[in-house]
C-alpha cells in the first residue's frame with residue numbers, strides 16, 4: 001500500500017495550485033516529485049505531511065486516512081524540510097531525543113541508530129552544541145539524522161541534497177536506498193533529474209498543477225523524445 005494520494009486538490013486561500021492529483025508511493029519504493037519552480041511540489045508535500053488542509057481529495061498511509069486518523073497518520077511519517085528547522089534553545093542531543101519521543105521511539109535501539117548516523121555525518125562529538133553553532137549543511141545533516149533514525153512507514157524529503165557536501169550526498173542516497181529496501185515508502189522532490197536516475201523508482205511530473213506523467217526514468221525520457229542520459233534537458 002504505502003502512501004496513497006487520491007484526487008488531491010490543494011492551494012492557498014481557496015485557490016488551487018495542484019488539482020486532482022492521484023498517485024501512489026508503494027512500500028519499498030522511492031518516488032521523485034518533479035517539475036519547474038512553482039509547479040506545486042512543496043505544496044503537495046505540505047499536504048502529504050498533514051500541515052495544511054486539502055481543498056479536496058484524500059491521503060492515506062497504509063490505509064490510515066489523514067482526515068479520519070490524523071495523529072496515527074502523522075506518526076507514520078518522517079519529514080525532512082527544505083530549510084532545516086531546529087529548536088534554538090535545545091542542544092543537538094535534546095533535539096534528537098525530542099524527535100524520537102514525538103514518535104514514541106526514544107529507546108536504546110533508536111538512540112543507537114542516532115549515534116551511527118551522527119558518526120556517519122561527522123556530528124558524533126557535537127551532542128552538546130546549540131543550533132547557533134551549526135553551519136547550514138550541519139543543520140541539514142541534523143534533519144537527516146532525526147528522520148533516518150525513526151522507523152516510519154513513509155519518509156518525505158523536500159530537496160534532499162541542498163547544502164550538503166558531496167560525501168553527505170553519497171551517504172544520503174545510500175540511506176534512502178536502505179530505507180526503501182526495509183519497506184519504507186519514500187517521496188522526495190528534486191531538480192537533479194540525472195542524479196535521481198540512480199536511486200529513484202518512479203517520477204511524478206507536475207505541470208500546470210496537474211500530474212503530467214508517472215513512471216520510470218526510462219519511460220519519462222522516452223515520452224519526451226529524450227535519451228535516458230539527457231533527462232536533465234527535460235525542461236529545456
Ligand SMILES: Nc1ncnc2c1ncn2[C@@H]1O[C@H](COP(=O)(O)OP(=O)(O)OP(=O)(O)O)[C@@H](O)[C@H]1O
Pocket residue numbers: 012017035036037038039040041042043044
Ligand atoms: N504560502 C503560500 N501562499 C500563497 N501562494 C503560495 C504559497 N506557497 C506557494 N505558493 C504558490 O503556489 C505555487 C506552487 O508553489 P510551490 O512552492 O509548491 O512550488 P514548487 O514546485 O515547490 O517550486 P520550487 O521548485 O521553486 O520549490 C506557486 O505559484 C507559489 O507562488
